[in-house]
Amino acid sequence: MGEKKYDAVVIGAGFAGLYMLHRLRERGLSVKVIEAADGVGGVWYWSRYPGAKCDSDSIYYNFTFSEELYKKWRWKDRYASQPEILEYLNFVADELKLRPDIQFKTRVTKASFNNDRKQWEIATDTDETFVAKYFISGVGCLSTTNIPPFEGTESFKGEQYHTGRWPHEKVDLTGKRVVIIGNGSSGIQAMPEIAKEAKELTLLMRTPHYVAEARNKRLTKEEQDQAIVNYEDIRDSFTTTTGGIRMFTTGKSATEFDAAGQKEALDYVWESGGLALGSVYTDTGVNKETNFVVSQYVRDKIDEIIEDAEKAQLLHPDYYITTKRLIIGTNFYEIFNEDHVNIISLKENPIESIAENGVKLREGTIECDVIIFATGYEAMTGSLLKMDIQGRDGQSIQEKWGEGQDVKTYLGLTMENFPNFFMITGPQSPSVLTNMPAAIEQHVDWIDHCIEYLETNELQTIEAQKVSEVKWGKECDDLANSTLFPHTNSWYTGANIDGVQRGFVIYVGGLNNYKVICDKVADNNYEGFSFEKAQANVVLQ
Structure with missing residues (x-):
């Protein structure tokens, strides 16, 4: 088959791929999304196990970039189930008329940057070759299963x-x-x-693991109506909170309360349900004394609920709460x-x-x-490492990252030696420590504005500088090392995969602070990047 030329090729038709397609198409670019499944949904297409639900309140687990789109949808439950989330993503695809630009039942087998053409060449298992100026990964953080x-x-x-x-x-x-x-x-x-x-x-x-009670329930019409009224506040929370979602907090350390005060606050979030155990005190993730108060509260709850003392003891977590993903059940x-x-x-x-x-x-x-x-999954890097993606001079991501044990990115969005390749919620971004739709919207918006900058200034390529990767990696490590995260082996560090042990590959400074950093880079004409000017012989026809 002949080459199929586009301005951009995006991998994955989940939250990330759908929004990326919409933004670039609105900009007037030709875009093709390549999806292995036969429908949209990403991880929510595949993860159909009994009881599958999101762990963010559903009124936050949606797009907010369009007020009209937001107000057309009403969630049924406090925590949306997999069928309802999949229904939502199909609703989005239909409302925005995205399906004509998505190629289903197709898997990328290789993607390589052609240095002479200054373009990406993407091969698939359908024996097709796509050529594009921009190559964007929307494969997600939790999509490559691990057995x-x-x-x-x-x-x-x-x-x-x-x-x-x-x-x-x-x-x-x-x-x-x-x-x-x-x-x-x-x-x-x-x-x-x-x-x-x-x-x-x-x-x-x-x-x-620590399991907080979800307190899931059907949303009343009044609660659904209120979510619609609160659109501006919910949209604002995406970029002004650490996790892209508003959660209860005392605004203080547990050390500022006596035992009765601590229990009162923790009882409140336990009965309210959800992830607020991690936010009830401001220093849970950094202060061992506060962390012990919250951790011990859950262990006491386990003993209170489970009648068999031996079973209860087996289920006692012994790590710092929140240094592994807090689970709601x-x-x-x-x-x-x-x-x-x-x-x-x-x-x-x-x-x-x-x-x-x-x-x-x-x-x-x-x-x-x-x-x-x-x-679980080969989280954060697994889906990228499973693909044969090669930058300049044939360098693979596996070679660059040492098979995933030495991840190097700039802002978790780009990499040196991989021009015009963008990762949505990639490693070294806030990603899984956030409400994912919030992180995805921030990433996609940044990538979209970056591409606008390139097109407006007639630039052919953008590429992270090596020094930028080094500085960003140090910033991520320094932040992580100021917390309790490194004290715990988790899938955040690849410890769930035999033979893999890497550094902490998530930016822990909060989505709000991360957005400020990314915006500053853009406002300073994409400080930390190198560019090549467009030439007539490399412009897509």
């Missing part, structure tokens, strides 16, 4: 599923013995639903009061292999009919 390389997985005679690649049709677990491996967000959301059907449910857990701890729900600590009794009839542990075999891998 640890257990010996004997292929020998298991029963059913196997991964929460991140759940079948589209209903999976009937009625009367079956189910083993679920992993208790991150997907496992914690899925287990209460699975427990309703399964004859026996056994959690194989490496690390217990619905009746997660309560299910361990049911006789058919069991728990085994893999630290005490690790998995040796998968057998024909179940999971073989160091001490005994758990026989089962179904194995569910809730083992």
